[in-house]
Amino acid sequence: LVAAIMNAVVGSGIFGLPSAIAGFTGEWSPVAVLIAGCGILVIVLCFAEVGSRFDAGGGPYLYSRSAFGPAVGFQVGWMHVFTRLLSAAAVVNVLVAYVANLAPWVGTSTGRAFTIIAAVTLVTIINVAGVKQAAWTVNLFTVAKLLPLAAVIILGMFQLRAGVFATQTVAEPRWTDAVLLLVFAYGGFESAIVAAGETKDPKRDTAFALLIAMSAITIIYFLVQLVVVGVLPNAASSTAPFADTMKVLMGAVGSTVAILAVAVSVFGWLMGFALMTPRILFAMGERKEIPAVFARVHPRFRTPYVAIAVNSSLALVLSLAGSFTQLATSSAITRLTIYALCCGALLVLRKRWGPPEGFRVFAAPLVAAVAVLLCLWLLSTRSLAQSWFLLVIVGSGAVAWLAGRGNRAASTVVLSSKGTGSTPNNTLDR
DSSP: OHHHHHHHHSSGGGGTHHHHHHHHHGGGHHHHHHHHHHHHHHHHHHHHHHHTTOSSSOTHHHHHHHHHOHHHHHHHHHHHHHHHHHHHHHHHHHHHHHHHHHOGGGGSHHHHHHHHHHHHHHHHHHHHTOHHHHHHHHHHHHHHHHHHHHHHHHHHTTSOOHHHHHTTOOSSOOHHHHHHHHHHHTTTHHHHTTTGGGSSOHHHHHHHHHHHHHHHHHHHHHHHHHHHHHHSTTGGGOSSHHHHHHHHHHTHHHHHHHHHHHHHHHHHHHHHHHHHHHHHHHHHHHTTSSOGGGGOOOTTTOSOHHHHHHHHHHHHHHHHHOOOHHHHHHHHHHHHHHHHHHHHHHHHHHHHHOSOSSOOOTTHHHHHHHHHHHHHHHHHTSOHHHHHHHHHHHHHHHHHHHHTHHHHHHHHHHHHHHTOTTOTTOTTTO
């Protein structure tokens, strides 16, 4: 689960992020990384406590459903699925763009389509084959993507130069913009805990994995940023800061290593996407909020194969359709909405059930309030031109919720007839 969280957060963004942060805060950009890490930690602490209450999978969908009811839970699950699908489509196109630098044929129309289909098909097969195989693959790609980052850190720490730091000076530092961008870069952990119900001890493992993974990611981000601004002159002007830094440290071979690192990182992210997102569809299918076919489990592999297949098919269509830069921005906005609701769930569940037996946040009401306000502040900085897609997702989710009333009513009758609808230990309630 630690590897899954790191894989979900450390994606292709880290390979382009340092130049943008350097452009905002110059030689002080490593400090901005730490400030943003502290901000996101407040949100992560809320997720850690809320997640420690549950044995079932579902992540934000399950948390918000338990706190605010089925309608809100459905909307969170709906937003989460769309956020991940749009992100996956953008990430697949990043994979194509980087691989095309080594194999030009991939950049052609035919090569692009072939690469996208091959990548999505491969991650689908691995995930249908079983969560154990998928988890080991995620572990492998997490290690593979961290190795080049570790190489940059280890090699670069011995080549930091005061003269290079001096070239990073910014006339008017923009700390707010830097922190906003970094908070988005720290996102993704909420998707990795969707399959927490399949870990050995979810109530214990979720909080532990979140805190360990996000602490490690903060350190990695800080050290990578420090090396880039200390090794690469005028880092803000670089369009590929990781590759350019590798070139300074390793010569011509550095660029090739960087491209391969990006390809590995993107593919690893896709593995996590194919592992986690179908579990949201599966959880919603179990509760008859979407067609029950999404809750089908493969008789041999014991995986939600229908949810996995549909999830991959939608991602494939979106990937082939073209670039989703604007939609990726919209997906980040929906993510902030999810964060706010899940942090608010901490307050509701504390009042309803008392402190959890597992992980407890010190001064939980204050921490949750700060986390919600942080999310709302970040949302307030976005323009209507960037936020309109959130309204589309929420509107379509409302239509889907109303259309499924009949299935939910039938499901409630079945539960009541079996006498399980009000059982305290029922997954639907707790």
